[in-house]
Structures are given as C-alpha cells and as structure tokens.
Amino acid sequence: MLKPQTTAEVSQILRYCYERNLAVNPQGGNTGLVGGSVPVFDEIILSTALMNRIISFDKVSGILVCQAGCILEKLNEYVEEQGFVMPLDLGAKGSCHVGGNVATNAGGLRLLRYGSLRGTVLGLEVVLADGSALDCLASLRKDNTGYDLKQLFIGSEGTLGVITAVSILCPQKPKAVNLAFLGCQSFAKVLETFTTCRAMLGEILSAYEFMDEKCMELVERHLKLSSPVTGSPFYVLIETSGSNSTHDEEKLNNFLEQAMSSGLATDGTVATDDKKIKALWSLRERITEALTHDGHVYKYDISLPVGKLYDLVTDTRARLGPRAKNVVGYGHLGDGNLHLNITAESYSHSLLEAIEPFVYEWTARCNGSISAEHGLGFKKKQFIGYSKAKEAVLLMQRFKAMLDPKGILNPYKMLPSGS
Amino acid sequence: MLKPQTTAEVSQILRYCYERNLAVNPQGGNTGLVGGSVPVFDEIILSTALMNRIISFDKVSGILVCQAGCILEKLNEYVEEQGFVMPLDLGAKGSCHVGGNVATNAGGLRLLRYGSLRGTVLGLEVVLADGSALDCLASLRKDNTGYDLKQLFIGSEGTLGVITAVSILCPQKPKAVNLAFLGCQSFAKVLETFTTCRAMLGEILSAYEFMDEKCMELVERHLKLSSPVTGSPFYVLIETSGSNSTHDEEKLNNFLEQAMSSGLATDGTVATDDKKIKALWSLRERITEALTHDGHVYKYDISLPVGKLYDLVTDTRARLGPRAKNVVGYGHLGDGNLHLNITAESYSHSLLEAIEPFVYEWTARCNGSISAEHGLGFKKKQFIGYSKAKEAVLLMQRFKAMLDPKGILNPYKMLPSGS
Structure with a gap:
C-alpha cells in the first residue's frame, strides 16, 4: 500500500506503474459495499489517507476545495463552523473520504434536498493512468467551455483516473x-x-x-x-x-x-x-450495522419507481420463505431508492441462486437500477446489463480503453470482462 | 434542412450522412448566442422542430419524458397544469427546444434554486454520428451502474451526437x-x-x-x-x-x-x-432585446468569483472610453454569472480588438469562465484555452475523434481547429 501526500506523488506512482504494467487499486476510506475499493489479485493499493488537506474555503460562495483524502465528517465540521454544511451525508461519514464519495457518486441522506454530486461537485483534479494530471479544479457554479470532463470521473469507481482534489459547493447550514x-x-x-x-x-x-x-x-x-x-x-x-x-x-x-x-x-x-x-x-442509520449482527447479509441497492418499491421486498420474502432468516426493506423513499437486505445464518450458494438473478430481473422489468448509489465494483459488474443497454456498455468499454489502454486502474471492477 | 419526426428517422439521416461524409448541423430553436446552431459552410441542417411529442409524465415523481424538439414554454405550461414546473427558465423559452437546452447545458433564471441540468436531466436518448442510437433514457433519480454517458452529451453543443429525447425531473410548482x-x-x-x-x-x-x-x-x-x-x-x-x-x-x-x-x-x-x-x-428579461436596438452588440457571458463580478464592467468601460456607446453589466449574481455587453453604432474590428482578448485575459486571471452558460459554438471556440487547461482540451479532442471519427457532427464548433 502506497500513501502519497501530493498530486505529484500520485503522478509519480502511476507513471511508474503504467510503464511496468502494474495494476493499481485506488482506495479512499474503504467503506464501499460492492468490493470496489479492495484489491482482487496483486494490485498495488494507492490510498488517499494522507491527502487530507483543505485547500480553500470561500465564505461568500460556500465553495470548498480540498484534497481527496479528507474525511467527510471532518469536512462537515469544518464548514459548519463557517455556517455551511456538506451537500452529502451518509452513514459512513466518520471514515469515508470525499474523493471516494465522488469516485462512487455517493448518494446518501441529503440527496433529496441538495441533489446529486453531479450538480454540487464543481471541479476535480484527476491523475490519469499514465500519470498525467488533468486539472479541472474549477470553482465556478457555471462553466460551459467544452465537454464537462469531470463528469466522466464522478462515479467511475477509480477505473478511469485517481481523483486527487475536489471542489464542491456547500449549502448554507440550516438554522x-x-x-x-x-x-x-x-x-x-x-x-x-x-x-x-x-x-x-x-x-x-x-x-x-x-x-x-x-x-x-x-x-x-x-x-x-x-x-x-x-x-x-x-x-x-x-x-x-x-x-x-x-x-x-x-x-x-x-x-x-x-x-x-x-x-x-x-x-x-x-x-x-x-x-x-x-x-x-x-x-x-444503524440498520446496516444491526444487519451484520444477524448473520450473513445479501445486500441490494435498488432504484425503482416509488410506487413499486416495496413490492420487491414482499415478492422476495415470498420467494425465499423460510430459507431466509430476515428479508428487510428500508431506504431513501424520496429518491426511489430501496435497500433490500436478506440475512441467513451463513452464506449459502443455493440461497444466492434463489435471490439472483431474480432480484435483478424483477428490477429490470420495472426499468429500475440494480445499483442506485453503491456502484458496481467487483461484486456487481457482471450484472450491468440489467440496467444498461448493450450499446451503452460497449461505449463505456471504449472510454475505458481510451483512458486506460493498459487496463491498470482498478481492474476487474465496474465493467464486465470483455467478451 | 431536414425535419425528422422520430429517432429512427434521425438515425437514417445520420447513417446516410456518415457513409457519404456529409456534415450535419443539429438545430433546435436556434436561439443560441454563439453561432452553435447555424451552419458555417455547407452543412445539412437537422432540425428537431417536428420532434415535439411528450412521451410520459409521472405525477408522483414529477419526471417528464419528451422528444427533443418540445418548446420549453409549452413544456412548462404542460407540467404546471399538473402542479410542477420545469427546472429551468430562460428568456428564449417561447422558442427554444428542450433538446437544445440540454445540448448547450442552458442555465437561466432558476439555476440558483433548482441547480444545473447536470442534476435534473435523468436520461437522454442520443443518435451518434454513425446513426446508431444510444438509449440512456432512464427515469430514475439515482443510478450508479457504469459511467454516466449522458453527461458527455449535456453541453456538447451537438458535436458528439444528436439528442432525440430527454428525461427530466420537474420540481413542484411553488404555491x-x-x-x-x-x-x-x-x-x-x-x-x-x-x-x-x-x-x-x-x-x-x-x-x-x-x-x-x-x-x-x-x-x-x-x-x-x-x-x-x-x-x-x-x-x-x-x-x-x-x-x-x-x-x-x-x-x-x-x-x-x-x-x-x-x-x-x-x-x-x-x-x-x-x-x-x-x-x-x-x-x-428584456435587456437583451433593448441592447439590439442600441446598435451592434459585443456579448460576453462570464463566470467570476462574485466579489469581482462588476470590476470587469468598470475596467472594460474605462478601457474603451468613448469608443463604446454603452458598456453594461447584468446577470445572475447568485450564480456568479455576469452578462457583459458593449454596444457601438456599428461593428468595428478595432473596437473588437480593444475588447478581445482583454476581456478573456481579465477573466482568466481570476480563474473565471469565458462562457458561463452560452457555450462556445462557432464564435468562441478559439478562446477555450482561457478557461480550460491544454491537457483538458486535448482530451476533449480525443473524445470527439472517438465518437465522431469523420467529424461530421456540427463541425467548426466548440473545439478549436486541430493543430
């Protein structure tokens, strides 16, 4: 595991790895739920843990610029002192890194009010696979000069570049x-x-x-x-x-x-x-924690038209019967986001086969998303086809090939293995 | 000028043009201010004027799905009847098309409250240069399955694909x-x-x-x-x-x-x-109209840190002195967006040379954007370097080459001519 402190050091590491065909697993707070932030085989872990510097905060506009490794809760405390709040909040706030939040397009508890990171992230600094740094670290609410490159890195789960710094718009702290x-x-x-x-x-x-x-x-x-x-x-x-x-x-x-x-x-x-x-x-907020005490947990994070949200829980419960210990549903109803969780005393392949692809097929029939906010990571990458058209996935693979031709960045994640 | 009615017809047109190396100029309501929606030489105009069908509206979620050629004001009237409003509003609402709004990432008067189209547009259907249709027309507030391809087309000014349908989240109509x-x-x-x-x-x-x-x-x-x-x-x-x-x-x-x-x-x-x-x-709202009655208008649409916003007007006025008839400043202060306009009895090259690159250099020194919401189009494409790093522009050119290898889509627009 390497822990760079600066963007220049991230560049150096990636240049070195790129020349030698060494795979790299970017890692923030490692709080993801789909195995996107852990190495699969022999990847070098590139941790943002020491990149935790606040670069600037503008009290008039509420725009915060900081390194990618800042912990979300610490950032929130910092901006709260100045009368603002971070535009996102989630259960893992005490350890997740803002760079990881952006890389996974984290949703969370405030999305209903402040919208997604695609609107609140104003700029990014990213180091590409070959080690070159891409400076899109603007601090402007509006900027229509060319393609909005930063959007491609938001939610790309470390497969296209390593986010090293973030510029983000903070709303005022409610009174x-x-x-x-x-x-x-x-x-x-x-x-x-x-x-x-x-x-x-x-x-x-x-x-x-x-x-x-x-x-x-x-x-x-x-x-x-x-x-x-x-x-x-x-x-x-x-x-x-x-x-x-x-x-x-x-x-x-x-x-x-x-x-x-x-x-x-x-x-x-x-x-x-x-x-x-x-x-x-x-x-x-502590439902996730309670579930881990209940046995092995099969976790699903689904977007659905809000009216059908709970039918999936009921249908899954009926399908699994006594094979499941508990089938529970909770989530961000205002955003149409269901967290469906199934517990059992221990992991069983036959139970998994009863759940998947049933849950994914059910979701696809309703034009839902099989990952509302958790991403695909290692665990769900083969299921992307349930939510995205084949042509879209092919285009994603072309973007990946263009930006990371050697495939060194977070390999085996997000996109299905090529055919 | 061709006026298709369906996505299939847009596909047919582009397939035909792609095979024969014919340049295409996508056009919505043709209300843009930077020459992005008009042909430069011999481009075929592909107008969305007849693609004005509302596909669906969900009264619970407020999600509207419609064809790209719907007029913004008509859409607003339609959703208002059901208790919602469009998340954007601008002076040209009576004639601009929602597809053009998305293609240019239009800002306007409601951005302060409802955020940018990058957050409110939930899905797009796009026809690519070779005529293939890309279906990203989701109607979900949250979906983290792969790269968010639609973002690349938002604000791409018709250079990467033709937007044929839009899914957009409408906020509730305020009481x-x-x-x-x-x-x-x-x-x-x-x-x-x-x-x-x-x-x-x-x-x-x-x-x-x-x-x-x-x-x-x-x-x-x-x-x-x-x-x-x-x-x-x-x-x-x-x-x-x-x-x-x-x-x-x-x-x-x-x-x-x-x-x-x-x-x-x-x-x-x-x-x-x-x-x-x-x-x-x-x-x-009618300042723009009043300006056209004042003579030739030199128009600038600048993003700046809000504290410096008016200094650019004062400095420009001092620099031009009596050579300008009027130097005026107005705009969306809450978004840091200044509309700087200069009028003169008639167009004069020497006056233009006194304004440009002065205004762009001034903006670049403050890390502002030389186009906050109007885009670059034909008129401003050579100035992208004042707001975007060289590496970023090179990467944009690679995206363009990948998605439109023959360069048939809205050529001579947005990106500077390759060196």
Missing part, C-alpha cells in the same frame, strides 16, 4: 432542523404520507426515509436501541431543514395534524433538539 | 411567488444585499438578478418600459418561491425591513400578483 418519526399501517400509507408532506413541507423537506418493522426489530434486538414509536408495519423519518424555526415548526405541525387526522400515520413523535434528533436518526 | 425590486447605491451593497437575503430568505430564495443603471436606461429608452424604482446605480431583483405565502411574505418583509433600515437598499417595491411580477421581470 432550524426538525424531525418527525411516524408509524404507518401500510406501504400505501407511506407513499401517501410522502406526497402529502412534500406538498405541505415543500422547500424545507430535507429527508424522507422509510424502514419496515423487520428493520426496527433488528435494531432493537442487536443494538438495544428503543423506538418511541412502536407497533406499526412501517416507519418513516421526515426531516425538515429551514431558515426560520417558527415557520418550520408551524409547517411541520400542520402536516402532522393532517397526517394524524386523515389516518396516514397512527403514531408518531417529533424532535427539535439535537440529542433526540440524533437518537431518532440512529434508528435509521 | 407562492413574491418579487422584490430594489435600488442599491453601489455594487458592494448589491453583494451585501445578496448575502443578507440568502441568510434571511434561505430556502425560498429562487432568483437574485442584478442590472446596472445603463441597462435600465436602455430598457426605458428602447422598449418604453418604466421602472417603479429609479435613481440608483444598481438594481436587484429578488424572487422567492415557497409553499406557504404567509411565511414567505413574513420572511421577505423581515428581510426588506433589514435591507432598508441598514441602508443596503435605498428604494424598492414588492410584487405578489402575477401581473406586477411579470412587469418587473421584464425589466430584467
């Missing part, structure tokens, strides 16, 4: 944050609650997450967390972020009244102080 | 829209007013536009518009869009009180009804 945690009696109610709250909360809605009762059971059993809301088959977490706490609370209360009186939700709680907000968020 | 039009005594006050209103209006701020007194003079003289606010060297237009009119008006009034009492603004008016809102917007 008021409120949380509602509700119980719903059916998934139809979860959906109706979403359209109702989107209409009533409008511009202050910053997260709409859902989890089923199985998730809640696991979080309570394995992590000893306790929920103030119980006895429902579904739970939703609604966050508002705004600039006026009185207005926000009024909007939230109006919505809650409507939700309760019309039977959308049957039970609920509201949090306005930091401590209770954190406790409620942890019910949702 | 309340308010406008404030203020006079400021200096550009420093314009900036201070911006940071104050951003903090106080927060999530409901949807536009922050500025214009100098010269713009106002031209709009009054040539278009006979009259402004309710007069006698200031600068004017700002502040728009709020929100879900609760009482809350929005309270926020806006609090801000106005602060702006007036602290001397940020010296005069102002507020509009809440549609008619007055439209009248105030036209003071800003």
Whole structure:
C-alpha cells in the first residue's frame, strides 16, 4: 500500500506503474459495499489517507476545495463552523473520504434536498493512468467551455483516473432542523404520507426515509436501541431543514395534524433538539450495522419507481420463505431508492441462486437500477446489463480503453470482462 | 434542412450522412448566442422542430419524458397544469427546444434554486454520428451502474451526437411567488444585499438578478418600459418561491425591513400578483432585446468569483472610453454569472480588438469562465484555452475523434481547429 501526500506523488506512482504494467487499486476510506475499493489479485493499493488537506474555503460562495483524502465528517465540521454544511451525508461519514464519495457518486441522506454530486461537485483534479494530471479544479457554479470532463470521473469507481482534489459547493447550514418519526399501517400509507408532506413541507423537506418493522426489530434486538414509536408495519423519518424555526415548526405541525387526522400515520413523535434528533436518526442509520449482527447479509441497492418499491421486498420474502432468516426493506423513499437486505445464518450458494438473478430481473422489468448509489465494483459488474443497454456498455468499454489502454486502474471492477 | 419526426428517422439521416461524409448541423430553436446552431459552410441542417411529442409524465415523481424538439414554454405550461414546473427558465423559452437546452447545458433564471441540468436531466436518448442510437433514457433519480454517458452529451453543443429525447425531473410548482425590486447605491451593497437575503430568505430564495443603471436606461429608452424604482446605480431583483405565502411574505418583509433600515437598499417595491411580477421581470428579461436596438452588440457571458463580478464592467468601460456607446453589466449574481455587453453604432474590428482578448485575459486571471452558460459554438471556440487547461482540451479532442471519427457532427464548433 502506497500513501502519497501530493498530486505529484500520485503522478509519480502511476507513471511508474503504467510503464511496468502494474495494476493499481485506488482506495479512499474503504467503506464501499460492492468490493470496489479492495484489491482482487496483486494490485498495488494507492490510498488517499494522507491527502487530507483543505485547500480553500470561500465564505461568500460556500465553495470548498480540498484534497481527496479528507474525511467527510471532518469536512462537515469544518464548514459548519463557517455556517455551511456538506451537500452529502451518509452513514459512513466518520471514515469515508470525499474523493471516494465522488469516485462512487455517493448518494446518501441529503440527496433529496441538495441533489446529486453531479450538480454540487464543481471541479476535480484527476491523475490519469499514465500519470498525467488533468486539472479541472474549477470553482465556478457555471462553466460551459467544452465537454464537462469531470463528469466522466464522478462515479467511475477509480477505473478511469485517481481523483486527487475536489471542489464542491456547500449549502448554507440550516438554522432550524426538525424531525418527525411516524408509524404507518401500510406501504400505501407511506407513499401517501410522502406526497402529502412534500406538498405541505415543500422547500424545507430535507429527508424522507422509510424502514419496515423487520428493520426496527433488528435494531432493537442487536443494538438495544428503543423506538418511541412502536407497533406499526412501517416507519418513516421526515426531516425538515429551514431558515426560520417558527415557520418550520408551524409547517411541520400542520402536516402532522393532517397526517394524524386523515389516518396516514397512527403514531408518531417529533424532535427539535439535537440529542433526540440524533437518537431518532440512529434508528435509521444503524440498520446496516444491526444487519451484520444477524448473520450473513445479501445486500441490494435498488432504484425503482416509488410506487413499486416495496413490492420487491414482499415478492422476495415470498420467494425465499423460510430459507431466509430476515428479508428487510428500508431506504431513501424520496429518491426511489430501496435497500433490500436478506440475512441467513451463513452464506449459502443455493440461497444466492434463489435471490439472483431474480432480484435483478424483477428490477429490470420495472426499468429500475440494480445499483442506485453503491456502484458496481467487483461484486456487481457482471450484472450491468440489467440496467444498461448493450450499446451503452460497449461505449463505456471504449472510454475505458481510451483512458486506460493498459487496463491498470482498478481492474476487474465496474465493467464486465470483455467478451 | 431536414425535419425528422422520430429517432429512427434521425438515425437514417445520420447513417446516410456518415457513409457519404456529409456534415450535419443539429438545430433546435436556434436561439443560441454563439453561432452553435447555424451552419458555417455547407452543412445539412437537422432540425428537431417536428420532434415535439411528450412521451410520459409521472405525477408522483414529477419526471417528464419528451422528444427533443418540445418548446420549453409549452413544456412548462404542460407540467404546471399538473402542479410542477420545469427546472429551468430562460428568456428564449417561447422558442427554444428542450433538446437544445440540454445540448448547450442552458442555465437561466432558476439555476440558483433548482441547480444545473447536470442534476435534473435523468436520461437522454442520443443518435451518434454513425446513426446508431444510444438509449440512456432512464427515469430514475439515482443510478450508479457504469459511467454516466449522458453527461458527455449535456453541453456538447451537438458535436458528439444528436439528442432525440430527454428525461427530466420537474420540481413542484411553488404555491407562492413574491418579487422584490430594489435600488442599491453601489455594487458592494448589491453583494451585501445578496448575502443578507440568502441568510434571511434561505430556502425560498429562487432568483437574485442584478442590472446596472445603463441597462435600465436602455430598457426605458428602447422598449418604453418604466421602472417603479429609479435613481440608483444598481438594481436587484429578488424572487422567492415557497409553499406557504404567509411565511414567505413574513420572511421577505423581515428581510426588506433589514435591507432598508441598514441602508443596503435605498428604494424598492414588492410584487405578489402575477401581473406586477411579470412587469418587473421584464425589466430584467428584456435587456437583451433593448441592447439590439442600441446598435451592434459585443456579448460576453462570464463566470467570476462574485466579489469581482462588476470590476470587469468598470475596467472594460474605462478601457474603451468613448469608443463604446454603452458598456453594461447584468446577470445572475447568485450564480456568479455576469452578462457583459458593449454596444457601438456599428461593428468595428478595432473596437473588437480593444475588447478581445482583454476581456478573456481579465477573466482568466481570476480563474473565471469565458462562457458561463452560452457555450462556445462557432464564435468562441478559439478562446477555450482561457478557461480550460491544454491537457483538458486535448482530451476533449480525443473524445470527439472517438465518437465522431469523420467529424461530421456540427463541425467548426466548440473545439478549436486541430493543430
């Protein structure tokens, strides 16, 4: 494992490897879930761990420029002190690197409000396979001079270049944050609650997450967390972020009244102080952790038209029957993103064969994505055809061949092995 | 000029042209300002004028799928009826095509609020130079399966492929829209007013536009518009869009009180009804039209760090002196985007030489962009080097050569002639 500190050192390493046909596995915080950040055979690991310098922050525009190895949570703390927040937030924030976030086009909990990294990343510095540095590190909200090259590297999972620095637009830190945690009696109610709250909360809605009762059971059993809301088959977490706490609370209360009186939700709680907000968020954020205590976990990260989101969980549960220990569904409902997880006492090939390609075929039939935010990495690369047309995959392979003709950058990842 | 109605017809045309080495100029509403949508020599014009069919609209998610030749304003009317708005709005909305908007990565008046097309465009269908169709027409907010190929075509000005269909995420129609039009005594006050209103209006701020007194003079003289606010060297237009009119008006009034009492603004008016809102917007939106009545117009569309935005106008005015009839500055201040326009009785090469490369060099020194939103087209392609590194331009040329090896798509545009 090599730990360069500067872009020049990354260039040197890649030049050396390129000349000698040595494969390189770029690695950030190594928190990915599809095996994109770990070597497969004999790759040299190129870690961004020591590239953790903040280069600049502009307090008027909120534009942060930093090295790729900065940890997301540290960056958020830094910009919060100046009245801003990072435009993304995810469970792994304590260890993931911003460069890895960009390389995997991380989604997370704030996408509903601040949009994807394709809009908030303003510039990148990238070192290409042959060691040459590509400077696209602009700090402008608008720039239409030629093709937007940086977009190709966002979400390319280290297969086209190594991101060494990032310029990113940070939104203002909201002055008021409120949380509602509700119980719903059916998934139809979860959906109706979403359209109702989107209409009533409008511009202050910053997260709409859902989890089923199985998730809640696991979080309570394995992590000893306790929920103030119980006895429902579904739970939703609604966050508002705004600039006026009185207005926000009024909007939230109006919505809650409507939700309760019309039977959308049957039970609920509201949090306005930091401590209770954190406790409620942890019910949702720590599901992944709870699952790892439940046995072997088969993980799926699916985009679907929102109305069909939970049917996949129900169908999978019915298909697997007692062969699965637990089949749970949760995720970023506001973005149409389902995390489908299946646990069993231990790994079994026959169970895997019952799940795959069933889940992928189901998703493809609905024109969904078999990887909403986790990427393809090593584990899912052979399944790209379920979500992308053959011509599109061929074109991706041509881009890869053009930018990395020797195939040294994160080989065996993202794209299916050539035919 | 050929006017296909379907993607299959576009494919046929391009296949024919590709085999025979015939150059093609894709054209939408032909409203571009840099000569990207008009033929230079003997190109065949491929117009999307008859490709104006709406394919689908999902009322839950707000995702619109339509052919490339739909007119922006018509699309906006269509989605408004269903409670949504298009995520972009610009002066040319009455004739520009959404395909052209995507091909040029149009910015416009709503970018401050809804972000760029790179975040809101969810999918594209594109016909490549050889006539093959590339289907990336997804309707998902999140999809991390492979490289995001559509991004390469957004803003490629028709040089890499012809966009035939677009999938785009529409935000909810705001329930309340308010406008404030203020006079400021200096550009420093314009900036201070911006940071104050951003903090106080927060999530409901949807536009922050500025214009100098010269713009106002031209709009009054040539278009006979009259402004309710007069006698200031600068004017700002502040728009709020929100879900609760009482809350929005309270926020806006609090801000106005602060702006007036602290001397940020010296005069102002507020509009809440549609008619007055439209009248105030036209003071800003019709500046371009007023300029055309003033003589020959030299147009520049610059991105700069917001603090330096107006210095370029002042410096250009001082440099040109009486050789220019008018030197005016206006634009999307919230996005750091200045429209610098210079008028003269007629075109003069010596005046052009006094402006260029002065304006481009000035912009490059501030790490700005010489084309914030208009693109490069035919007129500005030779100046790309002021905003993009040499290696980046070389890489763009490699992409062009890969996707359009015969160079038939919109030749002589965007990229500098190869050396």
